[in-house]
Amino acid sequence: MHVPRSGSRPSLTLLLLLLLALPWLFAQVAGASGHPAREARKDLSLQQRQRQMRRIDKTIRKADVRDAKRRVFGRQPWARADVRSLTLLDEALTATTRDEVLARARRFLDTAALDGERSFVLELDLLDAGRRTDLARELGCDGSPEDPALQGDAARDCILALYREDARMLLAAQMDDLRRADGLDELTARLEALRDGLRPSIKTRGKLRRRILTAPAFPAVWAWRKSHSAHEYEGPQWIDYGDRYRLFAPELSMVDAPVFDAGDGTRASLEDTELLSRFAPVVVQEVAPPPSAEEATEPGPDAPYPPETDRIGSFALAPDDAGKPRPVVDTERPASYAYVDRLPLHGRELTQLVYTFWYPEHPKLKPSLDVEAGEIEGITLRITLDPAGTPRLFETVYNCGCSHRLFVDRELEQAAAAELGPPEGDRPYSIQRAVDGRIDWIVPELVDRVPGARPMLFVRSGFHMPATVRFALPEGFLDGDGEPRGESEGYELHAYRELERLPWGDGWASLFNDKGLVRGARRLEGLLLMPLGLLQAGQPRQRGTQLIHFDQADFDDPAIYDTYLRLPESFFQGSIDRSDAGEVVSRYTESGRPASRGPERSTSGGNR
Numbered sequence: 001m002h003v004p005r006s007g008s009r010p011s012l013t014l015l016l017l018l019l020l021a022l023p024w025l026f027a028q029v030a031g032a033s034g035h036p037a038r039e040a041r042k043d044l045s046l047q048q049r050q051r052q053m054r055r056i057d058k059t060i061r062k063a064d065v066r067d068a069k070r071r072v073f074g075r076q077p078w079a080r081a082d083v084r085s086l087t088l089l090d091e092a093l094t095a096t097t098r099d100e101v102l103a104r105a106r107r108f109l110d111t112a113a114l115d116g117e118r119s120f121v122l123e124l125d126l127l128d129a130g131r132r133t134d135l136a137r138e139l140g141c142d143g144s145p146e147d148p149a150l151q152g153d154a155a156r157d158c159i160l161a162l163y164r165e166d167a168r169m170l171l172a173a174q175m176d177d178l179r180r181a182d183g184l185d186e187l188t189a190r191l192e193a194l195r196d197g198l199r200p201s202i203k204t205r206g207k208l209r210r211r212i213l214t215a216p217a218f219p220a221v222w223a224w225r226k227s228h229s230a231h232e233y234e235g236p237q238w239i240d241y242g243d244r245y246r247l248f249a250p251e252l253s254m255v256d257a258p259v260f261d262a263g264d265g266t267r268a269s270l271e272d273t274e275l276l277s278r279f280a281p282v283v284v285q286e287v288a289p290p291p292s293a294e295e296a297t298e299p300g301p302d303a304p305y306p307p308e309t310d311r312i313g314s315f316a317l318a319p320d321d322a323g324k325p326r327p328v329v330d331t332e333r334p335a336s337y338a339y340v341d342r343l344p345l346h347g348r349e350l351t352q353l354v355y356t357f358w359y360p361e362h363p364k365l366k367p368s369l370d371v372e373a374g375e376i377e378g379i380t381l382r383i384t385l386d387p388a389g390t391p392r393l394f395e396t397v398y399n400c401g402c403s404h405r406l407f408v409d410r411e412l413e414q415a416a417a418a419e420l421g422p423p424e425g426d427r428p429y430s431i432q433r434a435v436d437g438r439i440d441w442i443v444p445e446l447v448d449r450v451p452g453a454r455p456m457l458f459v460r461s462g463f464h465m466p467a468t469v470r471f472a473l474p475e476g477f478l479d480g481d482g483e484p485r486g487e488s489e490g491y492e493l494h495a496y497r498e499l500e501r502l503p504w505g506d507g508w509a510s511l512f513n514d515k516g517l518v519r520g521a522r523r524l525e526g527l528l529l530m531p532l533g534l535l536q537a538g539q540p541r542q543r544g545t546q547l548i549h550f551d552q553a554d555f556d557d558p559a560i561y562d563t564y565l566r567l568p569e570s571f572f573q574g575s576i577d578r579s580d581a582g583e584v585v586s587r588y589t590e591s592g593r594p595a596s597r598g599p600e601r602s603t604s605g606g607n608r
Contacts (some may be wrong), residue, residue, distance in 0.1 A: 046173050049166040052139060053077045056120075056163060059135050065126035067119035067500075068202045068516030069544025075197045076174065078167035079112035080119050082544055084558050086195075087344060093191055098184050105178055105191060113171050120163060122500055124156060125508050135159060202515050203547055203554065207533035214531040221531040225550060229439050234428075236445040237467035239458050240476060243485035244287045248312060248334050250280035250454075251490035272340040272351070279353050279383055279391060280336065280493055282454050284473070285310055286461040287486075305363035310461050312336070312357045312491060315511060317504045325502075325509040326520050327376055329360040334491035337499050339543070343384065344558050346572050353383045353391075354543070356399060356496065357459075362523075365462050371528055371538075376521040377464050378540045381457050386412075388574030393561075394447060394455065396466035397548060399518075399540035401555065404548040407469040410446040412568075415576045419568040433566050439549040441564040444468065496543060516545035 044052075057077040060066055070080040081089070088111055092104035124132070133150045141150060141158035150158075174194075181187035211218065268276070287310055314335035320326040341352040357379050364373040378399030383391045394407040408431055417430040424434040429443050447455075450471035458467040479485050499511040513519055515535070523538035530537075534551055546555040553560055561567060570576045 046170065049169055052162065052166055053170065055138060056135065056159070059127070059131060060120075060123045063123075063127055063131055064514045065123045065510070066514040067122050068512065068514060069542055070115055070119050071201050072116075072199045073112070073194065073197050074199050076170065076194070078116045078163070078170055079109065079174075080116040081112050081198065082115070083554050083556050084342075084344065085111050085115060087558055089191065089195055093188060093195075098187060101184065101187055101191070102175075102178060106175060109171055109174060113167055117164065117167065121160065122497075122510075124159060125501055126510055128507060129155075132156060132159065202535070202545055203551070206535065207551075210530050210535070211533045218531040221529060225532060229550075232442075234442045234444060237458075237460070237465075239286075239467050239474070241284070241286045241458075241486070242476065244289060244461075245477065245486035246285045246287055246311075247484055247486055247488040248283040248285060248491045249488060250277070250282070250336070250493055268340045275351065275385075275389075276338050276340060276353055276493065279455060280338070281355060281381055281457040281469075283312060283357060283491070284456050284458045284477075284486075285312070286459060286467075288461040305365075305462065306360075309360055309363050310464075312359060314492065314494065315358065315499060315502060317502050317509055317511075320520070324519075325504050327511055327518060329358055329376065331360060334489065335494050336491055337494045337496045339496040341382075341556075343561075345561060348387055348572055350387070351385045351389070353385070354496070355381045355383075356543075357381075357457075358399075358540075359464050362464065363462055369524075371524040374521055374523040374538065376518050376540055378518075379459065379464060379466055380546075381455075381466070381469070383455065386571055386574045386576065390574070390576070391449065391455065392571065392576070394469040396457070396469070397546070397555065398465070399546070400538050401541065401546045401548045401551075402538065403465055404442070404555075405466065406441050406443050406565075407445065407447045408443055409449050411449070411576050412571060413446055415568045415570045416566055419570065420566050424566075431565055431567070433564055435564060439552055447471070500542070512542040516542035518542075 054077060057072070066072075067080075070082050073079040073081070085108070088104065088108035092101050092108055095101040095104055127135070129151055132155045136150050136155035136158050139159060139162055141155060141162075178187060178190055181190050287307070288305070308331040311331035312334045313329040313331035314333040315337075316328050316330055317325040318328050336355045336357050338353070338355045341354055343350040343352050359377040361375050362373055362377040364370045380395075380397050380399055382393075382395040382397075384393040384395075386392050390409075392409040392412045394409075395404065396407070397404040408429065413429050413431050420430055423430050423432060427434060427440065429446070432441060432443055434440070445468060447469050448471060453471045456470045456473070458470065459465070460467050473484060477485060501508045502511060511518055517536055518540040521539050522536060525538040526534070526536035528537075532550060544556055547553065548555050553563070557563075568576075
């Protein structure tokens with residue numbers, strides 16, 4: 001009888017058990033990092049990765065946390081674009097050689113992938129914990145020993161890791177597809193197909209539907225719009241505040257400065273942060289006079305409203321009656337939310353400094369129905385620097401896109417007059433371009449820049465309409481000792497992206513909904529102007545979603561300056577100096593003041 005050697009069968013059994021346990025051990029190692037086993041994903045087909053991406057995209061869409069400032073490529077949800085990055089795709093489509101098209105296409109796709117990830121990270125943070133956990137499990141994520149239920153960071157980290165992996169693979173596949181194109185025409189056709197797959201922007205989506213639904217009212221609203229544009233006051237605003245004003249000056253220590261972001265979501269450089277600090281404006285805020293006894297009983301243009309209405313503030317979220325986030329402006333903590341943007345123009349990249357200021361409300365200021373009244377009001381100052389770093393263009397606009405104005409550095413206007421000649425038609429300044437069939441940009445007056453000084457943004461009370469930009473207080477604002485007659489206090493400079501990720505409960509919520517509109521800030525004028533196709537006119541908007549002049553122009557369009565302005569070549573060379581001075585021809589008086597005070601933002605829809 002054969003007797004086995006001692007220990008041989010138990011050893012084989014143990015070896016077999018170890019082999020069977022290996023897959024479980026690998027899964028545990030992967031789970032410890034919060035990620036699914038890579039072995040289970042390395043053989044995924046592109047179609048499977050595409051389905052994973054669409055599953056993520058569907059979750060974001062159903063949760064109503066879409067980042068409205070960028071458009072999604074429907075067939076490629078990992079890629080997103082805005083009006084500025086799309087210029088890279090246009091450059092690829094207009095290239096004349098195959099190699100040039102491929103190089104520019106690669107640059108665009110790399111940018112689209114980065115933009116896609118930046119928006120997705122924001123959306124992922126805005127998902128509630130339950131949805132994030134469900135999505136993680138759908139994608140095959142395992143819990144970690146520290147977070148077995150995927151309730152904390154494990155779910156977020158896993159989803160983001162899978163997103164990045166799939167996006168990288170799909171980007172490579174998209175480039176391979178372009179390289180396989182037979183000839184320049186087919187390559188261009190594939191790029192055009194990619195662009196055709198872009199989902200409509202919130203700026204245009206639903207416009208036709210709104211017009212159809214309100215078609216009977218269109219003739220009357222269109223007639224009002226034409227009359228309003230034809231008679232709109234375009235001159236300087238009278239700013240005789242006396243001592244009824246408050247100065248808000250920026251307070252920023254570079255030691256504890258916030259981490260600012262650029263318009264595309266990247267981190268601003270130290271140089272950009274210094275620029276934001278250096279040119280942060282002093283806000284000269286008019287304060288409404290105390291109402292008389294008669295005004296207190298019969299509201300009029302100077303109707304009483306809480307004094308904090310004329311104070312800028314910072315944001316917090318509070319629950320509304322339904323328990324959903326409602327924005328609240330804390331006027332005890334004055335603030336500006338700012339960012340740096342880049343404008344590609346004439347082969348150069350111009351720096352734009354963007355400052356937003358927010359008020360608790362636009363109060364009821366009209367004796368009967370005031371269609372502009374509503375919660376939360378915001379204004380923007382955008383400063384464009386020339387290549388030498390000198391501020392030359394100062395744009396003001398309500399954050400709803402209403403009442404856009406451009407204030408031009410006097411030296412720039414003088415250079416435009418010297419290089420390009422007198423103003424076109426009845427335009428007051430040489431820098432303005434006559435644009436047939438469109439609303440011209442309004443340039444109320446020129447800015448006398450003072451080197452080393454901060455710009456001053458003068459703002460009307462109640463209406464909160466930016467009145468002008470100066471670099472010094474007028475004499476009437478000063479006492480006998482040359483000191484400001486109004487009160488002064490500081491404001492904090494915050495990164496704009498804080499508005500898109502405000503603390504809410506145990507997580508985050510955005511100031512804006514998935515249409516880019518400030519929550520709970522709807523106006524009646526939005527209904528009245530719907531026949532023009534406008535989306536909720538008067539309601540403040542997220543950066544990247546603003547349209548101006550009755551939706552005629554995109555505030556962030558890189559071609560907007562070429563369309564509406566005549567910029568001299570010396571501007572692009574950064575070589576403007578006082579020696580370029582020429583006579584400024586304007587239909588306004590030399591003092592820069594009109595014969596009478598201009599009207600307020602007095603008609604429904606405002607000075608859009």
